Amino acid sequence: MGCKRIPEGSDPECQSDRGGLSGMFSDRLWILKAAAALGLLALLCTTSHRKISERFPQFELVALSPDSFRGHVFHLSGQRVVAADARSFQIGTSVGPMRLLTPTPPPVDSYVTFNARAVGIRTLEVVELFVHSGYGWKRPLNYGISIVTVIGYLWLVRRRFRWRPEDGVIRGRY
Amino acid sequence: MPDLFTHLVAARAPGIFVRDKRIQALLVIGTFMPDIAYKGLFWVMQTREPFGASTHSFVGALLISYLCCLFVEEAIRKPGFIALAAGGWIHILVDFIKFNLGAGSCRPLLPFSPAGVELGWIDPENVVLLIPIDAAILAVALLLERRFARVQQ
Numbered sequence: 001m002g003c004k005r006i007p008e009g010s011d012p013e014c015q016s017d018r019g020g021l022s023g024m025f026s027d028r029l030w031i032l033k034a035a036a037a038l039g040l041l042a043l044l045c046t047t048s049h050r051k052i053s054e055r056f057p058q059f060e061l062v063a064l065s066p067d068s069f070r071g072h073v074f075h076l077s078g079q080r081v082v083a084a085d086a087r088s089f090q091i092g093t094s095v096g097p098m099r100l101l102t103p104t105p106p107p108v109d110s111y112v113t114f115n116a117r118a119v120g121i122r123t124l125e126v127v128e129l130f131v132h133s134g135y136g137w138k139r140p141l142n143y144g145i146s147i148v149t150v151i152g153y154l155w156l157v158r159r160r161f162r163w164r165p166e167d168g169v170i171r172g173r174y
Numbered sequence: 175m176p177d178l179f180t181h182l183v184a185a186r187a188p189g190i191f192v193r194d195k196r197i198q199a200l201l202v203i204g205t206f207m208p209d210i211a212y213k214g215l216f217w218v219m220q221t222r223e224p225f226g227a228s229t230h231s232f233v234g235a236l237l238i239s240y241l242c243c244l245f246v247e248e249a250i251r252k253p254g255f256i257a258l259a260a261g262g263w264i265h266i267l268v269d270f271i272k273f274n275l276g277a278g279s280c281r282p283l284l285p286f287s288p289a290g291v292e293l294g295w296i297d298p299e300n301v302v303l304l305i306p307i308d309a310a311i312l313a314v315a316l317l318l319e320r321r322f323a324r325v326q327q
Contacts, residue, residue, distance in 0.1 A: 024240075025243070025248065025251040025252045025255065026248060026251075027248050030244060033244060034241060034244050037237055037240045037241040037244070038241060040237055041234070041237045041238065041241065044228045044231075044233060044234055044237060044284070044285055045215070045221075045225050045226065045228050045229075045234075046225070047228075047284075047285040048224065048225070048227055048228035048231070048234075048281070048284040048285050048288065049221075049222070049224040049225040049227075051284070051285065051288045052224035052227060052281070052284075052288040053224055054288075055288045055289075056224075056288070058222075075274075075275065075277040077274060077277075113274065113275055114275070115275050115276070115277065128275050128276075130273075130275055130297075132297060132299050133299075134299065135299055138299040138300070138302050138303075139299060141177075141302050142177045142299070142301075142302045145177045145178070145179050145302065145305065146177045146178035146179070146209070149177070149178045149179045149182055150178055150206055150210070153182060153202060153203075153206075154203075157195075157199040157202075157203075160195050160196045160199050161196065161199075161246075161247075
């Protein structure tokens with residue numbers, strides 16, 4: 001059943017028949033509303049990317065221009081330790097390995113989150129360090145449970161909606 | 175990130191007070207959307223973390239919810255939008271519990287402020303260990319829902 005924009009709508013629930021903000025939720029100019037929402041979301045992502053990058057520069061910049069970022073504190077989450085010695089450990093990045101100085105280096109293949117201050121070329125001094133225990137099995141378990149949850153829930157509630165792709169867009173309809 | 179089962183329970187428990195089953199489903203689907211949008215940008219579009227961070231902001235959740243609600247039938251689109259947005263906001267609030275060394279588990283005030291916010295209660299990787307507790311909460315919620323339904327009948 002389509003919902004036509006008519007002054008005296010026969011369907012009391014039809015959003016098109018109301019004024020005000022309900023116009024945002026009507027079928028009228030549906031594709032333009034979807035495009036506007038997508039455009040605003042893209043603008044939001046771009047603006048956010050710019051603001052975050054200004055306030056929190058990319059970690060890899062320590063390797064590219066070390067003098068500019070000397071003393072700057074960087075934060076990285078869930079990084080795998082690729083090498084370690086008595087006074088430091090290394091992590092891999094897109095611009096090669098980075099060395100992190102700490103009196104308590106974590107073991108190789110462990111996963112760490114840290115705040116570290118740039119002190120030299122590809123070298124940072126750890127300010128705070130957190131070693132994730134069991135990251136190797138907890139992360140895949142997390143993704144597995146999440147995928148099963150989404151698919152399982154959508155399967156369970158599928159009968160609450162009637163999908164009509166033949167109408168041009170996929171919509172739930174009764 | 176907390177697993178989506180934890181997010182489902184966080185939205186489904188208050189969902190027992192939602193009488194329309196379609197709106198209730200949209201509340202739960204709304205709580206999946208920030209992670210689906212973020213991982214979609216990250217894996218499919220190959221974007222960096224700062225680009226997708228706004229999927230876990232209050233404004234981002236509103237925009238994603240509006241986009242999603244356009245795919246719902248017109249008659250329930252407005253309450254559907256409210257349910258999807260509420261689900262998205264519940265997701266962000268649940269993410270606050272994560273510990274991230276003070277850097278913030280998400281950036282909820284984007285695009286106005288890029289500052290991260292966290293309560294820092296739990297290692298994000300350990301949230302998956304809460305699943306038995308989540309399952310117990312879900313079971314209690316479903317029992318209460320069934321009891322409310324009987325009382326109404």
